[in-house]
Amino acid sequence: MTLGPYASFIVASYVAVATVVAALVIWVITDYRRQKARLRDLEAAGAVRRSGRSATDVK
Template structure:
């Protein structure tokens, strides 16, 4: 496969986009875990949820 004179730009663009997408996926996973831990902490402190569900049921 020949990309011509713009090969470095094309490859750099694809690598950049892949890096951003992976970073966003990791960020969402980390934030999800952090929010679950925070919710468990609030429930352990006695806070109640309006939905009536516990953090274990939300999974």
């Protein structure tokens, strides 16, 4: 397969897109882990989730 005179631009574009997508995936995974850890810390400190209360608990 020949990409012609624009081969370097095409390959560079694909590499750039792959790098950005990989960075976004890593960022989402890292943020998810941080949020889960923060939630564990809050629950250990005694914080209660609003969604964890029943309708009769609401004032």
